[in-house]
Amino acid sequence: MTKVLLTGGAGFIGSHTYVALIAAGFDVVIVDNFTNADTSVIDRLGMITKGEVVFETADLREMSQIEAVFDKHKPDAVVHFAAFKAVGESVENPLMYFENNIKGFLNLLRAMENHNARHLVFSSSATIYGDQAVQPIPETATRGYTSPYAFTKLIGEQILEQMAVADPNWNFGILRYFNPAGAHDSGLIGEDPAGIPDNLMPYIAKVALGEMEHLNVFGDDYETKDGTGIRDYIHVCDLALAHVKSLQKLINDQVGHTVNIGTGAGQTVMDMLAAYGNAVGRELPHKVTDRRAGDVRELTARADLAKQVLGFRAERDLANMCETSWRWVQNAQRMNSK
């Protein structure tokens, strides 16, 4: 059985991917330092998968800690989520982002090389596309960065590309996610950001819970049907399955790939607010404010390469993203108030 090391496996996307990997028959070890996850996630993963969850508390920035995990578990492959991801925070503290997302990543690659584990699925992001005139965006579009966070993702891709040239034994699956949303059907895991959420769906969820008064809609003067920004929201359980398919492809075919993971369809901010309101059963309040610095009009994925290369297609719709998010955040509110 292939043993997979899942870095950041207690986080939002990592926890859903854990469930998908276990369902697909992989032997999985989570490594997380719990800087952005609660340790109770591990118990909840055990409840969903009805099994013992193997995990190690370790920090990728510490080479000795990551080496110890490799020595103990001897993984064959790695799915790498562990990183910081807040764009605004990265602008304020770039070094912190470079240390975690680049140094931590280099340590991981060194440990993989030392232990001869040569299959890696890497979390990239649509943020590396910046502002594109052509939508939906094909994988061949120009890459760039508008924040230190985006820089860490771009450089991550480039590091892997150069390593694959130097040594063809390395196989990399680079997945460029668009906007993950929704939660697991069980209502036991989901996104639970501390403080005021940066991202749209967690913010709308807080409005629905009554923790925020209204949604601030960042600009209604974009060239879109209702003037608000368009994004390609993909259910986190679909995204999790994309990782399973990517890993299976690496193991079976021994060739790498770089693909977008989105639905191919865009939704405006107002579409999202209305869909969430439907799930909750009432209209949710909003106020239009200025545009947010650095935002682009649209980010929608061309999704055909993932279908062609991985046989992956997103199955879940917007209504399901909203229903599952709503179920999860109500549960999380109950758990947090205990």
Ligand code: NAD
């Ligand atoms: P998350 O913060 O929920 O999960 C990341 C996990 O990694 C957390 O559990 C955190 O504790 C852990 N971690 C961070 N630094 C670590 C370190 N040095 N050592 C060990 N563990 C560490 O984030 P997420 O939304 O699940 O994102 C996962 C990955 O996907 C990240 O690489 C992110 O950049 C990328 N990504 C996320 C989005 C998004 O919108 N959520 C979009 C595109 C790409």
Ligand code: WQD
């Ligand atoms: C979506 C839309 C906002 C909040 C970010 C990162 C990106 C990637 C995904 C990791 C935009 C609007 C939002 C709010 C709003 N993460 N909005 N009011 O900006 O597409 O991408 O997350 O890789 O790197 O930049 O996602 O959810 O913040 O915004 O009107 O309170 O919702 O303007 O149009 P974004 P988002």
